[in-house]
Amino acid sequence: MKGSIKLRGSHWAYVVDIGRDPITGKRKQKTRGGFKRKKDAQAALNKLLVEIDDNKYVNPSNETFSKFIERWFTEHFQKRIGDTTASNKRYLMYKHLIKENPFAQKEMSKITTEDIDSYYSLKIDEGYKASYIRKMHQMLKQVFEQAIRWKKLSSNPVVNAVSPAIKKEEMKIWSPQEIITFLQYCRGEYHRITFLLAIYTGMRRGEILGLKWSDIDYEKKTIKINRSLAYTPETKYIFTTLKTKNAKREIPIPQLLLDELINHQEHQQIWKDRLGDEYQEQGFVVCTKQGSAQDPRNVLRVMNRLVNAAEITRIRFHDLRHTHASILISEGVDIVKVAHRLGHANPKITLETYAHLIPNQDNEVADIFLSALNRSVSKL
Structure with missing residues (x-):
């Protein structure tokens, strides 16, 4: 050149x-x-x-941040992620990084670490959770890193910016007695089967709402997890395939739950007969009384109402999954088996999440070692 x-x-x-x-x-x-x-x-x-x-030259870009991030998202980022993730990320980008961003119209090369820090402070003042601001931080970091790879910038102003720390909340779970109390208040509720599935299987909310009758094997007493209902700000609710091979699994269920499923199916048939051709048959176990996909928010509203009435510990729907896992672990079930039941990609995830619940067996281990050593000594 x-x-x-x-x-x-x-x-x-x-x-x-x-x-x-x-x-x-x-x-x-x-x-x-x-x-x-x-x-x-x-x-x-x-x-x-x-x-x-030496391929070290960088021609500072005069492209505005808003134009660059849109181009980056369309031409690069969204092609490398799933549809559901892309939809959620697109919403975050337009709402927070373009429309409600003080430096959105500033040239990429002129954006400073101070700009980024001020942006985070603004979002904190607006009441957004630290975990959500961290998602903005992650996307900003990716955007500027790509600008560097494309030789638009020589440094990333996000690297030294300080995003808010996420405070790890203490896990809240129900005791067996609270589970029993909650289920007593569920009698007669349309979503009783939803909560039973969560408590007795540890399934995720999306997995429960994506469950079809064809996924249930009545003879083997198992449930196959094949899909999940996901929320996106753009399309609202879509059914997606599971992200990992471990998430796609088969869960054994007790006869009690199978009987509840059969009872729920009979009640569902009553609604089908009443509505006739107006019923939207899609084969879902949990759905509206018209047969269409169930809005996850309605499940939460029902749960909150029942928790208040039962006067038990207020927990999230996802904490029903934690409750299921915690009871299994406290009863000595092998962590690998628990991981498979929950659909974790790796037992390490299960161990890191529930390690504090594993019964302390230090004394037992010490006795095992001593016994082995004594056997060896006796042979001398």
């Missing part, structure tokens, strides 16, 4: 090709003037040529 030196008025300047624009394909040039002596212009040109040859 070559450049040239030119005299412009009383000063010298250099002009050099720096490649082509990745979007337009047009040739780009770098020009710099104001040198009093020709040899100074030549020295500056030589330095630039070396940077270009």
Whole structure:
């Protein structure tokens, strides 16, 4: 790659090709003037040529942040993630990083770490949770890292910015007595089967709402987990395939739960007969009385109402999954078996989440070691 030196008025300047624009394909040039002596212009040109040859040259972008992030998302990011994730990320991008972002119209090369920190402070003042702000932080970091890879920037202002720390909340679970109390208040409730599935299987809410009658094996007494209902701000509710091979699993269930499922199916048939052709048959175990997909928010409303009435510990729906796992572990069930039942990608995840619940067997281990050593000594 070559450049040239030119005299412009009383000063010298250099002009050099720096490649082509990745979007337009047009040739780009770098020009710099104001040198009093020709040899100074030549020295500056030589330095630039070396940077270009070593692939170290960066041409600062004057593209605004909003334009760059949209282009990055459309041309790069969304092609590498699932549809549900893309929809959620797109919502976050437009709402928080474009529409409600003070530096959205600022040039990429002029955005500073101070801008990023101020942005986080703004979101904290607006009442957003630290965990949600961290998602903004993660996307910002990815955007600027891509700008560096595309030779638009030489440094990432997000690296030294301080996002709010996430406070790990203490896990809340129900005792067996609270489970019994809650289920007593569930009698006659349409969503009784929803809560029974969560408590007796540890299934995720999306997995329960995506469950179909064809997934239940009445003879083997098992439930196959094949899909999940996901929420997206754009399309509202869509059914998705499971992310990992471990998430797609078969769960053994007790006869009690199977009987409850059969009873629920009979009640569902009553609604089918009443509505006739108006019933939207999709084969879902948990659905509206018209047969369509169930809004997850309705499940939460019912749960909150029942918890208040039963006067038991207020927990999230996801904590029913924690409750299921906790009881299994406290009863000595092997962590690998628990991981498989929950659909964790790796037993390590299960262990990290529930390690504090594993019964302390230190004394037993010490006795086992002593017994082994004594056997060896007796043979001497």
